[in-house]
Amino acid sequence: MKILPTLLPFFFLISCVAKKDQYQESLAMNVDLTALPSPQPSQKASPNEDVNVTKDVDFIKNAPAKKLIKDGFVEFETSDIEKARAQIMNASAANGAYIASxxxxxxxxxxxxxxxxxIPASKFDSFLNSATKDVRYFNHKQIDVKDVTAEYFDVETRLKTKKEIELRYRELLKKASTIKDILSIETELGTIRTEIESAEGQLKLQADQVQYSTLRIEFYKITSTPAVFTYQLSSAFSKxxxxxxxxxxxxxxxxxxxxxGVGLWFGFRKVVKRESVKEETDVTI
Known part of the structure; x- marks a missing residue:
């Protein structure tokens, strides 16, 4: 009981500190956060941020160019077919295109x-506008664009890997000492060379299709009605x-x-005529 008066001031102090903490927490919760000043951005970015920005810039600079294959088909009627053909030829010469068929x-x-x-891919629209500038309407017009970027670079990457493997096989072939090893390595070299040539052919084809777009143009002229009538008349005679x-x-x-049939018909008529004469004779008698 003598100790209790001694501890009372200590408990009172602890109680006051606890109430002060609770008051501060309550005050902090009631503060309007929107009224607080926003933090000022630092003048200098951190080293990590500089590295990320540099990586983003390098990625944009080194991003592969799009590999697009553009094909088209147009069909229209014209009143002057030779003029339309000459216009297409002139548009081809002006845009660096060539007639494949x-x-x-x-x-x-x-x-x-x-x-x-x-047509060179960059001149496709210019050529199309020049070649068909006098066309009032198209019976059919379709332009297709295919993105082969992923496929192209995938084949390119695999081709690079296969060429590296081919070099390793050639190095092994120089070091081979037995006929068995030499034949085995040459077999693998033949296989990898076939795959390389196939990939190179695919890349060349895609590169050509990307560099030059293909446009199929069909145009026609309806001939006069008398020609149609003459054709129909001659067809009727022939038929x-x-x-x-x-x-x-x-x-x-x-x-x-x-x-x-003819014999039976004449025989039937003869019999009918005989019967008719016989009946007439009987009637007379």
């Missing part, structure tokens, strides 16, 4: 051309003659039945 088809009611043009020949051939093919 040139076909003409003529019939009694229509004359048409089919051209396949290879009639063919039908006549068909009937003659059919008649020759079944001639025994025709003769038999």
């Amino acid at each position: 040139d076909k003409q088809n003529s019939s009694e009611d229509k004359i048409s051309y089919t051209l396949i043009v290879r 009639g003659w063919e039908n006549l020949l068909t009937i003659v051939i059919l008649a020759v093919d079944v001639w025994p039945f025709i003769f038999l």
Whole structure:
């Protein structure tokens, strides 16, 4: 009991400190955070931030260019087919393009051309506008763009790896001492060389398709109505003659039945006539 008066001041002090802490926490919770000044940005970025920025810039600079393959097809009618063809030829020369295929088809009611043009990818739109500037409407127009960037660089990476493997095999071939080892390494070299040539061919094809776009152009002219009528009339005569020949051939093919039919018909008429004469004789008597 003598100790209790001694400890009372100590407990009172602890109680006051605890109440002070609770008051400060309550005050902090009631402070409007939006009224506090925003922290000022530091004048100098940290070393890690500098490294990240440098990496981002390097990535943008070293990003691979897009590999795009553009193909198209257009079809239209024209009133002057030779003028339309000359316009396409002039547009090809002006844009560095070349004609890969040139076909003409003529019939009694229509004359048409089919051209396949290879155009530098950067001049595709310019060529298309120049070649078809007088076309009022298209029967068909379709432009397709295919992104082969991932595929192209995947093949390129695999090609590089295969060439490195080929070099290692060649180094091993120089060090081979037995016939078995030499034959085994040469077999692997043949296989890897075939794969390299296949990958190189694929890359060359894709590079050509990326560098030069392909446009198929079909245009035609409808001929005059008299020409159509003449064609229809001549076709009717030809068809009639063919039908006549068909009937003659059919008649020759079944001639025994025709003769038999004719014989039966004459025999039937003879019998009918005899019966008619007999009836007339009986009536007279």
